[in-house]
Amino acid sequence: MKDKIVKIDRRTFLKTTSISATGLLLGMHFSCTNTAKKLMGDPSANFSPNVYLNINGSGDVTIIAHRSEMGTGIKTSLPLVLADELEVDWEKVKVVQAVGDAKYGDQNTDGSYSVRMFYPIMRKAGATARRMLEQAAANEWKIDVSECKAKNHEVINSDGDVLGFGYLADKAALLPMPEEHEVKLKSPEEFKFIGKKTSIVDLEDIVTGKAIFGLDTKLEGAKVALVKRPPVAGGKVKSFNADAAMQIPGVQKVFEITSPGFPLQLDAPLGGVVVVADNTWAAMKGRNALKVVWDNGVNGNYDSDAYMETMMQKAKVKGKVRRKQGDADKALQAASKKVEAEFRVHHLSHAPMETPCAMAHFKDGKIEVWAPTQEPQWARGAVGGAVGLEEKNVTVNVTLLGGGFGRKSKPDYVVEAAIISRESGFPIKLLWTREDDIQHDYYHANCAQHISVGLDESGAVNAWRHRTVFPAIGSTSNAKANEPSGAELSQGVLDMPYDIPNVSCESNNASAQVRVGWLRSVANINHAFAIGCVLDEVAEKRGVDPAQNLLDLLGNDRNIDMDALSKEFWNYSEKLEEFPWNTARFRNVIEEVKKLSGWGKSMPAGSAMGIAAHRSFLSYVACVVEVKVENGKVKIPKAYYAVDCGVAVNPERVKAQFEGGAVFGASIGLKSKITVKKGIVQQGNFDTYEVARITDAPVETEVFIVPSNEKPTGVGEPPVPPFAPALCNALYRVTGKRIRQLPITV
Amino acid sequence: MSAFKFTLNQKEVEVDAAEDTPLLWVLRDNLAMTGTKFGCGKALCGACTVHLDGQPVRSCSLPISAIGEKKVTTIEGIANGELHPVQKSWIAEDVPQCGYCQSGQIMTAVALLNNNSNPTDEDIDEAMAGNICRCGTYVRIRRAIKRAAKEGNS
The missing domain is CATH 3.30.365.10 (Aldehyde oxidase/xanthine dehydrogenase, molybdopterin binding domain)
Structure with missing residues (x-):
């Protein structure tokens, strides 16, 4: 009888209780107290030790998802972190989306920092509640809390007695919050969800059409x-x-x-x-x-193609120096070989499927x-x-x-x-119709860049001059903010990691004449494209393999003191001591993507691989794209990524972000362009603003996640920046034509 | 406004709508069936895909007056007591990210597999090219279709 009661699941229990059998069931249950297993308590009891968690007397656990779910899996991943530390049965967890309220802390689901910012907070929230449940059990048993251990929705003691979280809920609710030192986080070996696959909580609702998006709420009289x-x-x-x-x-x-x-x-x-x-x-x-x-x-004369050339003229002359080591101008004059190239990236629209x-x-x-x-x-x-x-x-x-x-x-x-x-x-x-969306977006900033790289007689790179010109996001709402911010420049420019003695990173002014805003990976798109492509040209000039070139230029393994290299360096709002710029981790993802892709193997005619690597949102990513050109049409049979994002909470969703990031990169690389004439956006729907379809996307994408116990970092945006340059570099190997403008025209 | 009767997910329904109203808005506004999504309004993205007598159509561009005696099936109507094999394979491959386009993707995939029980990569490309997924779940859509085909044939 005991076993039977214990195994009763929540739904059955609720169904049973709904026919007024609560007393009977609990009665039978309580009659077994000498077997010391009590799972449920007063159904109306609630234990809410923090804003993210509630456990009721039936043992039902509600975890609040306070970040927005737009496809990254965050509505699952952060509750999972709390659930892991809490030692709950995930089947008994209901995830509820929060309203907008400062009591939840930061809810700005942007910048790929949800897990980075809330991983420690959710762990502590779960571990604190676990400790309180253990303390409540200890009080019941009149033993020390050190003899109690929470495991899978129950607290057990050394005699094998068991108290369920439901039974303990009202008792734990009466306890004071434990002291900091009393709360013990799990060691990674103890994790039951973190680092393992969990499907998203809305999966079945999505495939059955029940999931509720923006316009699916029903409101009488609307x-x-x-x-x-x-x-x-x-x-x-x-x-x-x-x-x-x-x-x-x-x-x-x-x-x-x-x-x-x-x-x-x-x-x-x-x-x-x-x-x-x-x-x-x-x-x-x-x-x-x-x-x-x-x-x-005032914007009625804006012509984006003409403005691109205005910006390019500015990119070709000395700009405002934002990072300087040595004397790049002088070193370039003295260089025995040079690579010089200009790069153009146009406005892009977000075009989410839901307008x-x-x-x-x-x-x-x-x-x-x-x-x-x-x-x-x-x-x-x-x-x-x-x-x-x-x-x-x-x-x-x-x-x-x-x-x-x-x-x-x-x-x-x-x-x-x-x-x-x-x-x-x-x-x-x-x-908003699709035309409304495409024509009234906050567009990705168009960008003109000029990069000059100098090599000495030995073939070593000794000068790097990167000039970038684009309307700062700030200039959308403040006409005076017409110079890119340090944060925008730290997306590829100021954080250039290669060990080069003479460096000059420069910007010039530009103004937003449409609404400019941030789009998945933001300024990294432009800068990783230009840098990734120019380094491929440097490899050719040096006569070395492009992947080896990246490793050569990276220099010795070290933490780069970026703050010393530029006063304006921005580490995605984190301190370098907490999230260093570590070249060994960068080197490692390059080595790993080489292994994963079989880099260097011979490819059939018309096919080739290209590589690029980029750190963004504190994650290290290397990407290899394999292309095949048939009758002038670009096909991408495979894409490969190696990523070091610290702890991967839900690795299966991390992989999904990279698979999707590759497709987003393919849109940027092959398809998408917004042009503005007389201030009016010329595209309106998916016939004129094209995005990657299944026929344009990689047929397969392989992702290697570096096993790590480092702090978790971003995964939503980091896949995007290195994709387009890897694609361009692969195409060069097939066509012999360098690509310096996105989208690519073959 | 006129009254229209048609068969939706094997049930007779009657709606009062302007005759040029696209089926999508009849489903969503008149019948509160919100599983079918608006994506472009011009039959360019496939988010609104439903079946008309088993064939995939873009409901955003199909006027209600054109339906006549034909039977309409939406994402809400493909499970028959249990989930449709394609829905199951979508779950097994964890296809969705944001999920918004997936109703349309699934409806197109179901129609593909009804017509072709063992599609090649090229068949999949051809059938699915009209359905955009901005999150980029295409590699999993491809895998899920192959899984459903394999399980359907075994």
Whole structure:
């Protein structure tokens, strides 16, 4: 009988209790007390030792996911860290998405730092709760806590007595928080989830269509809104005529929402004319019927191709020196051989499969929104500010995100929905069409670069001069911030790791004339492309293998004191003592990707491999891309990655990020380009703004994760930067043509 | 507005909609069936894929008036008591990242396997090229289709 009760699962238990058998079941259970196994307690009991965790008397564990899920698996991985330290049965854990609230700490799901920042916090949260459950058991048994051990949802003692987490919940809730020294984190050998595969918590809901994304929330009486926005960023409505739109059956209201104009903002809508209708189709037809006359404003002459050449002219002359060792100009003059090249990367759009969207309900001095947002706290503040409510009256519910890539960290669309709900008096579902998304994005900064590398007579590289010109993200909202920040330059430029005596890293000014924002791996895209390609040319000039060239230039194994090399160096907001720039780890991923790819093996005609390596978001990544060119068409049979990201919490999801990062890299390398003429984005949908399809993506991607007990670092963005240069270097081996512009034209 | 009757996931449904309303919005707005997703509105990305008499179609570009007597199947309708073999293989290969495009990917894959029980890489490319996944789950989509084919044939 005892065994039978013990094995009863939670669902069966709940079902049984629902037919009022609680007493009976518990009664039988308690009658077995001499066997010392008590699993459940008062079902209404709750043990919530921190904001992320609740254990109730039935032993049900709720863990809060406070970071946004946009495909990285973070909604699973961080709760898993807490669950591991807590020693729970993962089957009994329910993961609940947090609303935007400062009490959870940082919720800005951006910059590939969720695990890095919260790994220690979640471990401590779990370990502290575990300790309290053990203490509660010790008190029950009147023994010392050192004789109690939590294991798989239960605390056991040396006599084999067992108390379930459910039974202990109300008792643990009465205990004081343990002292710091009493909380013992697990050793890596004790991990039960960390470092092992766990599927994402929403997996079955996703494949059955039940998962709830931005527009899937059901809200009684909700109307659909679409906005016709100024075609030129910073433009305004001069006049509009809503007569034809109002004739469309189902259209309820048409009105203007004002624009902040210029400068543009990272958290404010662009303004425009809103159509509110009973359903989506009526809203679309209504919007098509609108007639609007625009004032295009200060960006009405922006031509992105022309501006690229303006930036390139600046990249070819001396800029503002941001890092300097020795005298690169002089060394270049004296060099016996030189490699000099210019590189162009154009604007890119995020184009997440789910366009920006939000539900908002303004009612009785409060507002509630449901949004696929990467940054619910920013959304909360921005919504409150826009509709004139204090934060306490603003609730931001975070749905699943149908992709983010940096786009959905900006809360402009959430604010837009909130304003429209307040103005219209309806609960509002705001939809952005694909054209809205592609034409009113916060674009990746276009970038012109010029790199000069000098070699001495012995073939050693003794000069490196890197000039980069691109509109800083800061210049979107502040016209004076027209020089890239140290943080933007530390994405490949200032953190150049190669052991070269004469170095000059320079920038020049540029201004954002569309909304510029961060896109998956940000400035690393431009800089890793240019550096990765130029180093391949250096290898050729030196007459050495490209992978060996990287290892040669890296020099001796060491921690590089980047702070000493440039005052402006930024280590992704971490101290170098905590997260060093370690060349041995960089060297190792290069060695590992060589092994993984069979680097150096002979390839059939028309096929070749290329390599590039890049550290970003504190992770070390090397990438080999294998290409095959057939009838002028580029195929990527295989991509290989070696990554050192410290502890890989959920290695299977880390691999998925690299598989996906390769595809994102293939889009950047082969497909995607935004051009702007007279301030208007020329692309509108996936026919003109192309992204990689299954036919463009690597057929296979192999990923080697370096086993490590180092602190965990980023995995969402780091796969992207080295992919395009590895691809370009592979293509050069086939075509003999150097590629200096993305996307590639073969 | 007109009344339209059609068969959705083996049940008769009736909706009141403008006759040019795309099936996607009828599903989502009129019937609150939100498993089918909006991605582009122009039949370019495949996120809205459903079956019309078993064939994959882009519901964002199919007016409700064109459905007539044909049977519509959505992601909510392919499991039959238990998950569809393609859904199972999607789970076994941990295909989804954000998951948004996966309803459409699965519907296209189911149709592919209904027509071709043992697709080659080229067959998969051809069938799946209309479905964009911005997270880049293509290597797993390919593996999951092959797994479902193998398990279906064994």
